[in-house]
Structure formats: C-alpha cells, structure tokens
Amino acid sequence: MSHQSELIAEDINEYLEQHEHKSLLRFITCGSVDDGKSTLIGRLLFESKMLFEDQLAAVEADSARWGTQGEEMDFALLVDGLAAEREQGITIDVAYRFFSTDRRKFIVADTPGHEQYTRNMVTGASTADAAILMVDARKGILTQTKRHSYLAALIGIRHVVVAINKMDLMDYSEKTFNRIVEEYREFAKQIGLENITFIPMSALRGDNIIERSERMPWYRGTTLMGYLETVEVDDELMQASPFRMAVQWVNRPNLDFRGFSGQLASGVIHPGDKIRTLPSGRESHVERIYTLDGDLDKAVAGQSVTLTLTDEIDISRGDLLCASDTPASVANQFEVTIVWMNDDPMLPGRTYLMKIGTKTVSATITDIKYQVNVNTLEHTAAKNLALNGIGVCTINLDQDIAFDAYKDNHDTGGFILIDRLTYNTMGAGMIHFSLRRSQNITVQHVDVNKQARQQLKNQKPCVLWLTGLSGAGKSTIANLVEKKLYARGHHTYLLDGDNVRHGLNKDLGFTDADRVENIRRIAEVAKLMVDAGLIVITAFISPFRSERDMARNLLEANEFVEMYVDTPLEVAEQRDVKGLYRKARKGELKNFTGIDSPYEPPVNPECVLNTTDISADEAAERVIQFMADRGYLA
Numbered sequence: 001m002s003h004q005s006e007l008i009a010e011d012i013n014e015y016l017e018q019h020e021h022k023s024l025l026r027f028i029t030c031g032s033v034d035d036g037k038s039t040l041i042g043r044l045l046f047e048s049k050m051l052f053e054d055q056l057a058a059v060e061a062d063s064a065r066w067g068t069q070g071e072e073m074d075f076a077l078l079v080d081g082l083a084a085e086r087e088q089g090i091t092i093d094v095a096y097r098f099f100s101t102d103r104r105k106f107i108v109a110d111t112p113g114h115e116q117y118t119r120n121m122v123t124g125a126s127t128a129d130a131a132i133l134m135v136d137a138r139k140g141i142l143t144q145t146k147r148h149s150y151l152a153a154l155i156g157i158r159h160v161v162v163a164i165n166k167m168d169l170m171d172y173s174e175k176t177f178n179r180i181v182e183e184y185r186e187f188a189k190q191i192g193l194e195n196i197t198f199i200p201m202s203a204l205r206g207d208n209i210i211e212r213s214e215r216m217p218w219y220r221g222t223t224l225m226g227y228l229e230t231v232e233v234d235d236e237l238m239q240a241s242p243f244r245m246a247v248q249w250v251n252r253p254n255l256d257f258r259g260f261s262g263q264l265a266s267g268v269i270h271p272g273d274k275i276r277t278l279p280s281g282r283e284s285h286v287e288r289i290y291t292l293d294g295d296l297d298k299a300v301a302g303q304s305v306t307l308t309l310t311d312e313i314d315i316s317r318g319d320l321l322c323a324s325d326t327p328a329s330v331a332n333q334f335e336v337t338i339v340w341m342n343d344d345p346m347l348p349g350r351t352y353l354m355k356i357g358t359k360t361v362s363a364t365i366t367d368i369k370y371q372v373n374v375n376t377l378e379h380t381a382a383k384n385l386a387l388n389g390i391g392v393c394t395i396n397l398d399q400d401i402a403f404d405a406y407k408d409n410h411d412t413g414g415f416i417l418i419d420r421l422t423y424n425t426m427g428a429g430m431i432h433f434s435l436r437r438s439q440n441i442t443v444q445h446v447d448v449n450k451q452a453r454q455q456l457k458n459q460k461p462c463v464l465w466l467t468g469l470s471g472a473g474k475s476t477i478a479n480l481v482e483k484k485l486y487a488r489g490h491h492t493y494l495l496d497g498d499n500v501r502h503g504l505n506k507d508l509g510f511t512d513a514d515r516v517e518n519i520r521r522i523a524e525v526a527k528l529m530v531d532a533g534l535i536v537i538t539a540f541i542s543p544f545r546s547e548r549d550m551a552r553n554l555l556e557a558n559e560f561v562e563m564y565v566d567t568p569l570e571v572a573e574q575r576d577v578k579g580l581y582r583k584a585r586k587g588e589l590k591n592f593t594g595i596d597s598p599y600e601p602p603v604n605p606e607c608v609l610n611t612t613d614i615s616a617d618e619a620a621e622r623v624i625q626f627m628a629d630r631g632y633l634a
Contacts, residue, residue, distance in 0.1 A: 022100065023233050028109040028124045030152070031134035032144035036165040038095075040134065040203035041110050044225070045099055047210045096124075103229045111148075122151060122339050122428055126414070129233055130159035132224070137170045137200075141183050143375050150374045153191045154337060154390070154430070156410055159231050161197050163224065167216065168202040174218045190377055199224055238301040242326035243267030243275070244404070244412050246357035247319045251306050259290060259306040260315055262358065265411035267323060269307070270298045274324040277315050278402035283324055284311040318359030320402035320412065328404050328412055331434030332397040335369070338417070338429045340385040346417075347384050349516040351550040352426060354397065356415035362398040362553065363417065364520075369393060383513045385427070394435065398553075406430035420546055453533030457491045458634040461530045463555060464537045464623065467548060467602065468565030469594050470580055471572035473611045473619070477565060478539040480620035485535060490633065493529055495522055497540040510591045516547055523551035530559055535632065543599045558630075563623065564605040569594050571612055 029037040095110040109124035125131065131152045135145055152160060162184055170176045177200045188196055199208055200219050207213035210225050222230075244265040251259040269275075269286060276283045289296040290306040299305045307321070315321075322328050340346050346365060354363035371382035371391045385391045406413030417427040454461055464481065466474040475496055482494045501508070505521055508514040519542050529536045542548050552560040572594070573581040584592035591597045607626050609619040627633050 022103070022105045024105045024107065025130065025228060025231065025233055026107045026109075026128050027130040027132060027228065028111050028121075028128045028157075029132045029134060030111045030121055030125070030148040032136070032139070032142045032148075035134035035136045036203045037132075037134050038110055040132070040163065040165070040201075040209070040224075041095075041097055041108055043203050043206060043209055044106075044108070045097060047206070047225075101225070101229060106228065121148060122155065122341065125152060125155045125157060126410075126428065128155075128157055130161065130228070130231055131157045132161045132163050135162060135164050135180060135184070137164050137166045137173075137176055137180065140180050141187065145184075146187060147374045149187065149193060150191050150372075150377075150390075151339070153193050154339070156407060156430075159195050159197075160193055161199060161224065161227060163203075164198065164200045165203055167200045167207060168205050172200070172207075172213075172215045174216070177219070197222070197227055199227070238266040238409075239268055241266035241301070241409060243269050243273070243321070243323040244328065244409060245269070245305075245307070245321045246359070246412070247315055247317055247321065248358045249317060250315065257308075258312070259308045260321065261304070261306040262321075263304045264299055264301045265357070266301045266409055268298055268300050275307075275309070275321050276324045276327045277313065278320045278322055278328055279330045279400040280314065280319070281330075282313040282315075284309040284313055286310075318357070320357065320359075322402070328402045329434060330400050330402050332400045333366075333435040334395050334397075334403075335392065335432045335435065336395050336415075336429045337390065337392050337432065338365075338385065338427050340387060340389045340391070340427045342419075342424060342426045343387050344419075344426070345384040345386050345512070346389070346391075346427060347513045347516045348393075349513070349520040350544075350546055351420060351553070353418040353420055353423075354395075354415050354429075355418060356401060356403065357412060359401060360418075361401060362420075364396050364550075365393050366396050367394045383511070392432075395429075403431050403434075405433060420549055450531045450533060453531075457533045459490050459533070459535060460632045461533045462535055462559045462561055462627075462632055463526045463530060463551070464535070464561050464563055464627075465542070465548065465551065466537070466539045466563045466565055467542045467605075468567055469569060469572045469599055470541055470592075471575040471577060472565040472567035473609075473616055474539040474541075474565045476616045477609065477611075477619045477623070478537045480616055481623045482537055484620055484624050485633075488633070490535055491533065492535045492537060495526060495536060495538045495540075510597075512544075512591070512597070515543065515591075515597075519544075519547040519551065523547075523554050526551065527554045530555060535627075541593050541599070543593045543597065545600045545603065548602070561607065561626075562602050562605040563607045563609060564602045565619075566601075566608050566610045567612060 029040060031037060097108050097110070099106050109128065111121040111124040133145065133149060133152070135141065164177055164180050167177070181198045199221060200216055201208040201224060203209065207215055208219065208223050210223060212223055244267060245262045246265065247260045248262040251257070251261045269289065271286050271288055273286045274283060275286060287308045287310045289299050290308070296305065320328055338346065348365045348368055351362055351364050354361050368382050368385065369392045370379040371385065371389055373380055374390060382389070382391060402412070404412040413431045415429045415431070416425050417429065418424065419426050450461065466478050468474050478494055478496065482492050485492045500522060504525070505518050508518050519540065522538060522540060526536045526538060548562060552562070576582060580589060580592060581595065583589040584595040593599045607623065609622060611619060614622070
C-alpha cells in the first residue's frame with residue numbers, strides 16, 4: 001500500500017522507524033468548479049503507490065460507469081466518494097486522503113469548488129500548512145479563484161501553489177501560463193499573499209506532477225511533488241513561538257496525582273520552566289512532563305502531554321498555560337473577522353456560544369463594522385451576515401479569555417460560534433485585537449446591593465417574561481398582574497412592547513436583526529430593574545428562543561420566569577384588536593410574526609397561560625398564585 005522503498009523488503013523495522021519520524025504536511029486543494037482538484041489528488045495517490053490492486057480495479061470499473069475521460073482512468077473517482085459527486089462530476093464534501101513519499105507524510109483535503117460549499121473549504125483550510133489553488137488554463141482567474149485565495153489569506157495559509165492545470169488543452173502554451181501568472185500576481189498583492197509558486201501542469205497527463213514535463217521545456221521551476229516535499233511545515237515554525245497549552249483535562253486519578261493534560265499549540269516546555277496560567281495570572285514551575293511512553297525532557301508544539309506543577313494552584317479545563325515571560329493577553333471584547341457558515345443569518349445582538357481552544361463562553365456580536373465583497377474586495381455596510389458572508393465585527397464575551405492575535409497563533413486566536421439551542425456550528429472567526437475599553441472598564445463596587453433593596457421592599461425581585469403571538473393577550477394580562485401586585489403593596493414596573501418603541505427602541509424596525517436588538521435592550525433594562533429590587537413584568541412577542549435564553553442568562557437562577565401566553569394563530573388573528581394581521585395578510589406589513597416571520601414557542605416555560613380556556617383576569621390570578629407559591633411575594 002505504500003510508496004516503493006527498498007527498506008520494506010530489506011528491513012521493515014528500519015522502514016517503520018524512518019516513517020514514524022517523517023514530517024507531516026497538511027495541505028488543501030481549492031479553486032473553482034471542475035478545475036481538476038480531485039483528479040490531481042487521485043494522480044498523487046496513484047503515483048505514490050498508495051492504492052491496493054482492488055482499489056485500482058474498482059476505479060477502472062467506476063471510470064467506465066461515472067468517468068469523464070472516455071476509456072482512460074478517471075483519477076477524480078479516487079476522491080469523489082459521494083454518489084451525488086460522481087453523478088454531477090463535482091466535489092461537495094471535504095475529502096481527506098493520506099499518502100507518503102520517502103521524504104514526508106501528507107494529509108490532503110480536497111475541498112469543494114461551488115460557492116454554496118465555501119464553508120466546507122474553510123473547514124478544510126483551517127488546519128492546512130499550504131494550499132494548492134487550481135486554475136483551469138482555458139478559463140484563467142475566476143470569481144471562485146479569488147474567493148478561495150482571499151479565504152486562504154484570511155485563514156493564514158502562508159504557502160500557496162497556483163497550479164495552472166489542463167495545460168494539455170492549451171497546447172502547453174507559455175504565453176497562456178505567463179498571462180495567468182501576471183493576472184494572479186496583481187490580485188495577490190491586494191490581499192497580501194506573498195509566498196506564491198506557479199506551476200504549469202496537467203493532472204490528467206501527469207505533467208510536472210512527479211517529474212518535470214518534456215512538453216514544457218520553457219518551464220524550469222519545481223514539480224508539484226518537489227515543492228510539497230520541501231515546503232516549510234508550520235509545526236516547525238510554531239516550535240519557535242512562545243509556549244501555549246490549553247488545558248483539556250485535569251488529570252486526577254488519585255489523591256496523590258494532579259496533572260494538566262492538553263496539546264501544545266506552540267513553543268517548547270521543559271521541567272523547571274516557569275509558567276503562568278490565564279486568565280487567573282497565577283504562576284508556578286513545571287515539575288514533570290508525562291506521556292504514555294514515560295517522562296520527557298521536553299515537549300514541543302503538536303505533542304499531547306500531561307504536566308505536573310510544583311505548586312497547588314487552581315487550574316481548570318479551558319485555562320491557558322503560557323510561558324511566564326511571554327504570556328498571552330486577556331480580554332473580553334475584540335475586533336474579529338467572521339466567516340458565516342450557516343443558512344440562518346448572523347444577527348448582531350444575538351448570543352452564541354464561542355469555543356476557543358478548550359474554553360467555551362457566551363458571545364454577542366455587538367456590531368458589524370463592514371462586510372467584505374471578496375469579488376471586488378470592497379468594504380460594504382451590513383446589518384447581518386448571510387451564508388458564506390465575511391465580516392469584520394466587534395464581539396463581547398461574558399467573561400475574560402486568554403488569547404493571541406490569530407496572525408500570531410491560529411490555535412489561541414481562532415474560534416467557532418455555536419448555536420445555543422441546536423449546537424450547530426454557525427461561523428468561524430479570527431481575533432485581530434482586544435478593544436481597549438474592555439481593559440479600561442471594571443465593575444464598580446457599591447454598598448447598597450440587590451439583597452439590601454430586596455429586603456427593603458419585602459419581595460423577591462424577578463422578571464415575569466410574557467411571550468406569545470400578537471393578540472394573545474400579553475399586554476392585558478401584564479397590566480392586570482401589575483394592578484394586583486400594586487394593590488398588595490409590591491414594587492413593580494411594566495415594560496410593554498409598544499411603549500418602549502416610543503422611546504428606548506424608537507430607532508428599531510421589525511427585521512429579524514432589529515427584533516434581536518429590541519429584546520437585547522429590554523433584557524438589559526430588566527436586569528437593572530431587578531438589581532433595583534423590582535418585580536418586572538414584560539409583554540413582548542419576543543419570537544426567538546435564543547433571545548429569551550439570552551435574557552434568562554443575564555439574570556441569576558430563578559429570577560427569570562418565562563410565561564407562555566398560549567393562543568393559536570387563528571384565535572389571535574380573529575381578535576386582531578390593532579388590525580395588524582389584516583395589514584400583514586394584504587402585504588402592507590412586512591416581517592409580521594406568525595405570517596411572514598416565525599414564532600418559536602417556549603420549550604420549557606415556567607408557566608403556561610392558555611387564553612382560549614381562561615379569561616385575562618383568571619390568567620392574572622394564576623400568575624399571582626404562581627408567584628406566591630414560588631416565594632416571590634412576602
């Protein structure tokens with residue numbers, strides 16, 4: 001299955017020893033549709049003898065059925081494994097393949113060329129040391145060529161090969177090659193790509209893949225395999241960077257052992273080295289470096305180890321161990337670039353989970369500074385990011401994290417955003433720098449706190465969050481609840497959806513992004529009022545679960561009470577007190593919840609009020625009884 005080596009037959013142990021210590025290069029193939037990416041990888045697998053005889057036989061049979069090369073073998077079928085890929089002759093998913101030569105081991109990711117699968121390309125590129133950008137010699141530089149080049153530069157791939165493929169279809173023309181090189185160099189200057197190697201080739205015929213082609217005597221550069229075997233691997237570069245290791249697991253098998261396990265993202269560490277743990281800032285020294293094969297005198301970037309320290313300090317999963325003299329930074333607000341990877345758009349104000357290294361925190365996109373048009377490189381205004389959108393944004397976290405700028409360290413500067421409800425990956429991001437205000441703003445201590453105000457008012461402050469469709473009866477019930485609480489001597493405040501849009505939120509419309517911001521502001525105001533010791537009653541449609549969860553997470557346990565005013569759409573529409581449904585049905589009112597904008601009912605509300613079975617007054621009484629039973633009322 002391996003490439004040919006005399007050692008396999010002569011001394012298998014020596015061969016395996018050499019193979020184990022070869023360097024590993026991760027690279028991707030990318031570019032536009034049908035530029036020959038899969039064919040190139042198939043050719044590399046074939047030439048490096050990484051195929052069994054039955055695999056070759058299967059590909060020959062598949063070539064007769066699915067192939068695009070007539071009676072010849074279609075190397076692309078070695079990579080395009082999905083039925084849909086073979087039927088359409090395109091790559092849809094990211095396909096990973098392994099092969100090796102006498103000098104190096106390789107993992108190659110074949111990424112899709114279609115624009116709709118750009119997110120798959122980002123996934124494949126995230127761990128790559130180099131990129132092979134395929135260009136069809138007949139078509140030249142295309143929009144997707146520029147898109148993938150921009151993403152490669154954005155993700156920080158330092159080595160790029162522009163493989164000008166299908167030269168056999170252009171009679172191996174030097175003029176064609178030079179024209180494409182000149183055009184690409186102009187574009188590369190604009191996006192900051194520097195280490196570029198241009199290779200004319202034919203993946204199908206094998207020209208300039210393993211050996212230099214006699215059909216292009218005018219080309220005197222390296223072959224593709226020659227380049228791949230000699231290009232610098234990022235692991236070598238990262239070993240020269242400051243020590244970083246994110247704690248993945250606190251290893252505590254018994255009372256006498258406490259170690260911290262993880263993979264070195266960068267640098268080198270020895271027993272006796274002084275380290276600092278972030279974000280706490282506590283310092284200690286490395287006592288021992290454990291592995292499955294025994295203790296090490298040193299560990300380097302890419303190795304997974306367990307460290308023990310000379311001091312008992314508090315370290316948890318997600319903390320970052322750093323060199324004491326060159327630590328990472330700590331902050332909770334950043335400027336970042338985000339590549340959006342989900343069909344649902346990114347909305348400023350919505351809360352997501354952010355995973356950076358082994359740490360997961362809550363994150364809110366506070367502003368989109370601009371969106372990048374990768375075709376023209378223009379910076380355009382945007383209220384949200386759609387699928388494959390790229391934007392420079394500001395982001396706010398609920399706690400401090402340790403980080404490096406992405407350009408300095410991909411592991412400690414790169415992150416993903418995750419949906420809080422579905423746990424789907426929504427986007428990938430790169431940290432540029434922390435915002436200065438995040439380090440200048442601190443929490444000011446006050447002597448009169450929430451507990452003191454609570455005792456003075458003789459009640460337990462909370463937010464009664466009434467949610468439901470327009471016409472469900474939220475405002476009516478909320479008003480009755482406040483009147484009943486006021487009559488009992490309680491301190492309250494009612495935040496009604498319509499009323500706040502006359503003042504606090506009068507600048508907001510009714511798009512999804514505006515609705516998210518509307519609820520974010522209300523949640524922050526409600527939090528302040530709870531801190532003042534008040535019972536806050538809100539009456540908002542608040543159609544999205546993620547925003548209601550965001551409001552809940554701002555408050556302490558049991559301070560947020562979700563009350564679902566459950567009324568079917570047809571009943572709410574029959575009431576139509578404000579005439580809004582009528583306008584929405586006529587198309588005069590856009591983005592109306594229940595008609596052309598979704599409503600997401602609560603999954604586990606604390607209280608359900610079905611207004612088709614009970615009157616508004618009975619619903620209000622149930623709310624009062626609920627609060628009394630749960631201890632909110634003295």
